[in-house]
Amino acid sequence: MVPNLIGGQVVLFRERWSDMAEEIREHWDLDYVITDIDYLEGCWAVVMSEVYNWYGQSCFRSSEFPQDKIQEAWDEGRYITSIAYSGSYWVVVTTRVEDCSAQAYVVGSWSHCLSEVENLWEKKAYVTSIACDGDFY
Numbered sequence: 001m002v003p004n005l006i007g008g009q010v011v012l013f014r015e016r017w018s019d020m021a022e023e024i025r026e027h028w029d030l031d032y033v034i035t036d037i038d039y040l041e042g043c044w045a046v047v048m049s050e051v052y053n054w055y056g057q058s059c060f061r062s063s064e065f066p067q068d069k070i071q072e073a074w075d076e077g078r079y080i081t082s083i084a085y086s087g088s089y090w091v092v093v094t095t096r097v098e099d100c101s102a103q104a105y106v107v108g109s110w111s112h113c114l115s116e117v118e119n120l121w122e123k124k125a126y127v128t129s130i131a132c133d134g135d136f137y
Contacts, residue, residue, distance in 0.1 A: 004068055010045060012045070014043065015044070024059060033050075033051050034081065034093045044091075053094045066092055073094035074103065077097075079097050080129060104120060106120075117129075
């Protein structure tokens with residue numbers, strides 16, 4: 001999901017998730033939010049930004065695709081703003097976003113996902129994030 005208003009940004013790189021989680025908490029205290037997260041070549045990469053209309057952010061990880069945790073976030077009024085897979089676990093960032101009213105995700109083979117995305121496009125929905133573990137998108 002792309003924020004409307006961005007102030008300053010920082011980019012963080014850490015090999016261990018525990019080190020990254022600590023760095024994220026420090027920047028949350030400075031009113032930054034995660035605007036992108038990815039795992040590449042054995043390293044976590046996180047972009048944190050000053051965003052006017054994002055707040056109440058949380059981040060969780062799971063070895064299985066976290067359908068129940070995502071539903072809990074939606075029930076609390078938070079939306080997926082970034083998602084990544086490390087090869088071992090998923091990291092999902094959820095945020096309260098002004099002017100966001102609905103969200104969906106698609107799980108399955110690439111051909112199933114493409115078909116579902118095309119159906120969502122017909123309903124005027126937008127793709128805001130993609131992640132893959134070989135089976136899930």
